[in-house]
Amino acid sequence: MTGFLSIRNLSVVLAGTPHRLLRSVSLDLPAGEVHGLVGESGAGKSMIGKAILGILPRAIEIAEGEILLDGQDLLQLPPAERRRLVGKTAALIPQDPLTALNPSRRIGPQITDRLVDILGWKRAQAEARAVELLAEVHIPDAPRVMRSYPHELSGGMRQRILIASAFAAEPKLIVADEPTTALDVTVQKQILRLIAEMQSRHGTAILFVTHDLGVVSKVCRSLSVLYGGKVVEETEVRAFFRGPKHAYSAALLAATPKYTDPDTSLTPVPAEVIAAVQAEVEAADGEWRHVR
Amino acid sequence: MSADAPLYQVRDLRLSLPDMTSKPLFGPRPRIEILKGLSFDIPKGEVVGIVGGSGSGKSTLGRTLIRLLDPSGGQVIFDGTDISHLHEDALRPMRRRFQMIFQDPMSSLNPRRTVSAIIAAPLKLQGFDRVRERAAEALDHVGLSRSFATRYPHELSGGQRQRVGIARAIATRPDFILADEIVSGLDVSSQAQVLNLLEQLVADLNLTLAFISHDLSVIRRLCTRIIVLRHGEIVENALTPELFGAPQADYTRELLDAIPLPDPDQVWI
């Protein structure tokens, strides 16, 4: 089955080097599915979302692969057309609600700009939609919030606004890049609940980047575990938590704390498991260099 | 001091800071109360978890315990001595006995010093003999090979940096260590390693530890007692099994319920 987002053999490298940060990643995302991308820092999980949205840092470039969005290969499109397509069909919920909003502009225009610029809506129409969206994400007194500046709002409130803004143009795909990492647990719960609610209402597919397997078990239906830029396991969430197939993902799950269990000592990922998965990743690299 | 007297006795501890967001034309800034009269004991050998959300005052409380911040009222009695208003000169010789491990090892390790210089600094300042030997022993204790001594912080991984921070804290063989969110920036695997290491050190070196965290799930195994803070007040102070078994305060229950367990069958959302 090919989803409406289909990534084929995507490799990204540090510009001008053969050092791969993503190693032949393939991924299919059916419309409306929430898929978790998990791994430790440096595993490349947020790189995938950035590659799709075309916001990779300058020093990183795509070496090969295809990113098919709605049947079109993004990497074959000229940059302007690519931006237009991505702007219409995809959106981002960023990690840090403190820096993702422009501190010197009011909230309202920051939501409506997208609608006016990309979808060509009338300003008034966009504003009406923004008020509606803010109500949808349970922000009371939307007109007042639209006139506020970001610093006047709490972190949780700002994250709600970013969620509203992500759903504003009715995208088919949202990349959520660690959207709750910067929040308190109690706020995290509300925000995850909100994302789930908005997702089922709008039927949007979400790529959910997180390091927290607990979060994955709550919001995702399927997941990919990454190590060193390679997908080591891709599976359904229920199957994964019943028993991961790959030794590395099993070790990662074992290292995740579970407060309900008083006696579990936390087990770090054993060195031999790391050595094995490292070898696996490097073997794939050897093949890759050989083919090129 | 008798052997079973608590190491710390905190009585009606208050702290307020000037409100930086308001800048009146005349007169001083209004003050915000961060800690609103906290009282509790830390018995010798206990590992106390201090838990709360952002803005609960947990880090402020921790830093007041080791007098990185000066309280505006109340007492902090460390092993029989009220240190809450002790002059820095009188405090300095006592600093050997309470040390701290910081949240962000990158910013707490001076980027221009080698690992050995970082660990040796408190030893030298406190007038220890055999500084090199003690620093090397501290590296052994945290499971880093002695070859790390000549490296710089930016050459280390996050987990290794945090170990250096721990080595520095234990080098003077303190009675008390404050650990402020020391695993929140780490991956689960390094997190598990650091927590296991800390558990080991508490037992080996006979430490009393205060472990500040926003995450209840990481501290169940490590802590013997947990203090839950909210808006600068203690909402619950209980032994760990009691707190997890039958949380008394609504806020504690709320915190526990909010933790997503790695288990799709948990009814959560």
Add this chain to the structure above:
Amino acid sequence: MLDGRSAIKRRAGLRLWLSGGWLLLIVLAAILAPWISPQDPLAQDLFAARTPPFWEAGSEPGFWLGADSLGRDVLTRILYGARIALIVAFVAGTLTCAVGAALGLIAGYFRGWADRIVSRLVDIWMAFPPVLFAILLIAVLGTGLTSIIIAIVVIDWTRFCRVVRAEAMNQGQMDYVASAQVAGMSRLRTMWAEILPNVLPTIVALLSLEMGIAVIVEAILSFVNLSISTDSPTWGGMIAEGRTSIHQAWWVLVFPLLTLFLTVLSFSQFGEGLKDRFDPVLR
């Protein structure tokens, strides 16, 4: 990350070499001026007045970059001018740095009343237009090398003070400063041993920049004839003279101007290059 780092390093290297090379040249010129100059800097030769540089028609041997309206050799005067420019750069730059950085460090790290006093002082200082301030000072102190140096220090210490204060404040909030306090380090020692080394790259960059600025200020004061006695050749004085005869003898203006420009540019680039080189994270 890795790639960005090496790119910065490469650029820093080239920048350092080019600017350092030019500065070395100027330093050598200043030291060796009496031996390498083709002429006497003060010798007037009215027969050689407005001799063009060597590649133009009518040039004369010994006047490589031409001669001014009094027949003095331009190259020789540039070489001698480097002496005064560099003395001012090094002495004024270092003194300005010492005063400004010390006050900035104290204000930024100790905060409190020390900061309030220094900051108010800086605020008041910044309200004076610098060039007018300098002219005023020279009027009070009288002309001469010492007066110029004093004027530069008095006017420009705020530049160091502001930047170093902000940087020290920044560093003061880092946890390694707290950890020094936990270790039992005294406040003064913390400032010296923990803060200063981390502010040093900024200070070095600023110092180099300040040397360039000192060269400019000296040139401006010479230009308005408030520097040293008109006999000693200075770049600013040459530019002022060259301006009057720009249509008849462009070289009298252009060569000292070019030298001044390259020297000031090199000072600022050299400082930036050093800063990158000293950064342990980039190193």
